[in-house]
Amino acid sequence: MSELEDRLAVGDIIIRYADSIDQLDYDRYCTCFTDDVVVTGFGAEPIVGLSAYRPWVTAARNKYGRTQHLIGNIQVTVNGDNATLRSYVQATHELPADPDHLIILWAAYNDKLVRTSEGWKITHHELERLVNVRRISAASL
Numbered sequence: 001m002s003e004l005e006d007r008l009a010v011g012d013i014i015i016r017y018a019d020s021i022d023q024l025d026y027d028r029y030c031t032c033f034t035d036d037v038v039v040t041g042f043g044a045e046p047i048v049g050l051s052a053y054r055p056w057v058t059a060a061r062n063k064y065g066r067t068q069h070l071i072g073n074i075q076v077t078v079n080g081d082n083a084t085l086r087s088y089v090q091a092t093h094e095l096p097a098d099p100d101h102l103i104i105l106w107a108a109y110n111d112k113l114v115r116t117s118e119g120w121k122i123t124h125h126e127l128e129r130l131v132n133v134r135r136i137s138a139a140s141l
Helices: 003-022 026-030 050-061
Strands: 033-040 067-079 082-094 101-116 119-137
Touching (some): 003 026, 003 067, 003 119, 026 050, 033 050, 082 119
Parallel strands (some): 033 119
Antiparallel strands (some): 082 101
């Protein structure tokens, strides 16, 4: 692959990540990660391994109704079979028990990836909160 093709393929991973979690497609979502992925920034302790992360993310996502993860400012650096990816996320979460309010998260994802026989995969996934989670009233808009 050319560097440009690699950069596009790496950037596509975070788009698949966001679309899959919004569509509740956990099988597709998990294709974004290596089996030994390390996930940080979502809780007090790192989550190590896809076998630990999948049930955690499933339970976390299922607390909400619809979600929308908007990804932007995708920055990719490729160095051989390794890559870094930084992207902004604005994630809106519907509260099933309180439909007049939405939870909005402004953050960045800082990811490390490796080229595998199945394509690029995330080996380290970090959530960097840029603004504290906000709860807004949809009725006031």
